[in-house]
Amino acid sequence: MRWPPLLFAMLLPVPPVMSQQPETRQVVEVTQNWHFGVRVEAKAGAVAGIEARLPFPAPWPEQDVRLLQINRSDTVSKVTFEDLGDGARQMVVTIARLRQGESATAVAEVEIKRRIIEAPRKIDAWRVPRRRSSRLKPYLSPSPYIESRHRTIRKTAAEIVSAAPPTGWRKVEAIYDWVRRQVRYEFDPKIRSSLEALQSGKGDCEELTSLFIALCRAEGIPARSVWVPGHCYPEFYLENEQGEGRWFPCQAAGTRLFGEMIEWRPILQKGDRFKVPGKKGYQRYVAESLKAKHAAAPPAVTFIREAVGEAVASKLAEQR
Numbered sequence: 001m002r003w004p005p006l007l008f009a010m011l012l013p014v015p016p017v018m019s020q021q022p023e024t025r026q027v028v029e030v031t032q033n034w035h036f037g038v039r040v041e042a043k044a045g046a047v048a049g050i051e052a053r054l055p056f057p058a059p060w061p062e063q064d065v066r067l068l069q070i071n072r073s074d075t076v077s078k079v080t081f082e083d084l085g086d087g088a089r090q091m092v093v094t095i096a097r098l099r100q101g102e103s104a105t106a107v108a109e110v111e112i113k114r115r116i117i118e119a120p121r122k123i124d125a126w127r128v129p130r131r132r133s134s135r136l137k138p139y140l141s142p143s144p145y146i147e148s149r150h151r152t153i154r155k156t157a158a159e160i161v162s163a164a165p166p167t168g169w170r171k172v173e174a175i176y177d178w179v180r181r182q183v184r185y186e187f188d189p190k191i192r193s194s195l196e197a198l199q200s201g202k203g204d205c206e207e208l209t210s211l212f213i214a215l216c217r218a219e220g221i222p223a224r225s226v227w228v229p230g231h232c233y234p235e236f237y238l239e240n241e242q243g244e245g246r247w248f249p250c251q252a253a254g255t256r257l258f259g260e261m262i263e264w265r266p267i268l269q270k271g272d273r274f275k276v277p278g279k280k281g282y283q284r285y286v287a288e289s290l291k292a293k294h295a296a297a298p299p300a301v302t303f304i305r306e307a308v309g310e311a312v313a314s315k316l317a318e319q320r
Contacts, residue, residue, distance in 0.1 A: 028116045030264055033068070036091055037107030037304040038290070042098035045296025050095035050104075052290045053277070054303050055227075055268040056081060057112060058089040061247075063267050064113040075104035085138070087224070087271030088286040098299065107304055112266045119248070119259030126238040127168035128221050129245060139222035139237065143273040144284040145193040146210050148217035153195060157218035168221070168238045169259075175215045176250055176258055183208055185253055191284075208252035209234045213272070225272040227285060228265035229305060235270065 038052040057065050070079050077094045084090060093106045120126065132140060142148050157175065164174035186202040194214035197207035209225055212234045216223035222237035226249060235247045249261035269286055276283045278291060288303045 029113055030115075031111065031113050032264070032266075033308045034110050034112055034266055035107050035304055035306050035308055036110060037105065038093050038288075039103060039105040039302045039304065040095060040098065040290065041103040041300040042100050043297075043300050045100050046098065047095075047292050047295045047297075047299045048097040049293025050093075050098065050290065050299070051292075052093040052095075052106075052288075052301065052303075053090045054093075054288045054305075055286055056089045056091040056108070057110060057266045057268055058083070060267055060270070062115045062117055064111075065266075066111040068109045068111055070106065070108045072106040073104050075102055076106045079106050079108070084274050084276060084286060085271065086135075088269035088274055090286060100296070109308065110266075114264050114266065116262055117260060123169040123259070124167045125240050126246075126248075127240075128171070128219075129237065129239050130243075132220070136222045136237065138271065138273050139224045140217050140220065141273065142217075143213075144282055145191060145206075146214045146217070146272060147193060147195045148214040150195055150214075152198065153214050154218045156198060157215040160215065161219055171219065172216060172221055172236050172238070173258055175219070175221075176212060176252075179208055179212045179215065179252065180256070183211060205232050205253035210272075212250075212252050224270055225284075226270050227268045228263060229268065231263075231265070233261065233263075 034057075036054060036056055038054060040047075040050060040052060057063065059065050072079060075095060075098060077096045080092045080094075082090045082092055091108060095104045098104060129136065147153055160175050160178045161171045164171045182201060183197055184202045185204060185208070187204045192200070192203055192207045194207070194210040197203040197211045203211070209232050213223040213225065216236055224235050225232050226235055233249060233251055233253075235249045237245055237247050239245045248259045249257075250259060251257035251261060272284050273282045274286050276286055278289065290299070290301045292299065
């Protein structure tokens with residue numbers, strides 16, 4: 001996944017806390033603190049009407065988020081938080097004016113509890129949703145780089161599931177294994193679409209995730225992207241025999257993990273089809289942004305995303 005230069009680090013796992021959830025095995029919980037924020041400097045001239053936006057973690061079934069404090073300089077006018085649909089949250093930093101040579105910094109410290117949930121024991125009890133609610137519509141529709149209605153995608157999806165066992169879980173697993181067999185992992189700084197990944201037979205976590213999602217959606221199976229610092233992976237949605245739905249993660253690029261995920265980094269957003277302030281059309285990812293109404297020269301900006309506490313930089317590569 002391509003990210004702008006950011007400050008971020010991962011914590012080593014701490015002693016786990018075990019608990020239980022219905023239809024699952026043990027749940028491991030890890031608590032960590034993170035900083036999210038921005039620093040703006042008016043190095044070359046005065047700047048006014050500044051607004052910085054950055055992804056900010058929201059609560060999910062596998063993630064609790066608690067805002068501990070916000071540290072901000074006197075030059076920051078206000079800090080607010082804004083939800084974009086039901087899958088993304090932004091931290092919005094407003095700065096009225098900076099004279100040349102002045103700077104402004106706002107950093108939120110957040111406690112994040114991440115849980116790792118294993119796949120359910122009774123996998124064949126999970127089926128494709130029979131009713132497509134409005135809530136699931138975004139996860140059944142095309143998204144940027146996810147051409148789920150393209151005839152080649154639809155034809156490929158139909159061929160894959162035609163040879164799969166009839167249960168919903170087995171159909172999704174057949175798609176998952178097919179993508180991992182057919183698409184060779186190869187990093188590319190340019191984002192490619194699901195169709196390009198299918199045709200070229202190569203891609204990284206972006207492309208493998210997009211292709212898996214496109215094939216699922218082509219078969220009426222809700223699916224979406226999950227974004228963590230430096231990586232993305234897909235989720236799919238199934239219902240049990242009582243009609244109760246649940247999202248299941250899987251690792252498209254990397255170790256084979258289907259219906260579960262070993263991941264400690266904070267979830268920044270879920271989804272891949274967002275309306276973002278200041279952007280036209282749907283956006284794949286809610287990225288960092290900065291705008292100013294008046295500027296003698298563009299200000300320097302540094303977005304901050306870093307783990308705090310006993311973080312070890314050398315361990316970053318182990319999970320990326």
